[in-house]
Amino acid sequence: MGELDHQALQDALGEDADDTLTLLVAMASATDENLRRLVRALAPRLILDRCRTGMPRRRGVGRPxxxxxxxxxxxxxxxxxxxxxxxxxxxxxxxxxxxxxxxWGRPELALCLVVDRSGSMSGARLATAAVTAAACLVRAPREHAVIAFARYADVLAPLQGGQDPGRIVEDVLALRGHGMTSVSAALEEAGRQLAGSRATRRVTVLLSDCRSTDEVDALPAARALDELLILAPADDADEARRIARESGARVGEVVGVDDVPALLDRLLDPR
Known part of the structure; x- marks a missing residue:
């Protein structure tokens, strides 16, 4: 019967967080039912806690x-x-x-995460999506939304839905890949979600290589957003850099899973 050694897991995270998080995500689909259940219960909490570590002052909560x-x-x-x-x-x-x-007045920050689920969703890519979702949730605790997209955009968590953060991360971990990619449709849905926000800043975070396959230009939708941050894989960021350059967005290149929270902070507070 499968079981988890929590101390060994913490030690492994200290030695190689990227590989450990990727392995943990893979274990969420283990054939051993008990192990799968333990991992699915543990992974969201562990990822959320890790994304809180070293976080700057919370922007997402307004002043009372x-x-x-x-x-x-x-x-x-x-x-x-x-x-x-x-x-x-x-x-x-x-x-x-x-x-x-x-x-509490207006929150300072609302975040809408847009996750590209086209193609394969497993291993490091799925772990990156889960960590990015957790980083967004803890940085904008009052107003956050999560969208997953391939050809169509699916709202996993609406902006003011009030869902438990652990459940949202769990839903991201359950994502499976699809074929076509419509960046434009996803950004349009992000705009609709953020339209109801009361926050001072309304920011869309796009986790994608930005390579559309539906032949619809994503630039109009990107330019229509108040603020767009793009997190692109470091080995495939050319299209993301182009869209950022032509739309006024900011882009960061994801090298490793555990780098995402700090990268998001740099993009949120460029100096």
């Missing part, structure tokens, strides 16, 4: 402020005590506009 309760937010009992006491002394319930609420 006090507002009248009728505006919205969560009731601040401490700040409302005087109004509650006054109303009680007058023998009436307090009015909403007398109470104080805590509102």
């Amino acid at each position: 402020r006090n507002v009248p309760a009728h505006v919205g937010g969560e009731l601040d009992i401490d700040a409302s005590m005087d109004a509650i006491a006054t109303a009680a002394g007058e023998g009436r319930p307090p009015a909403l506009d007398e109470l104080t609420a805590r509102d």
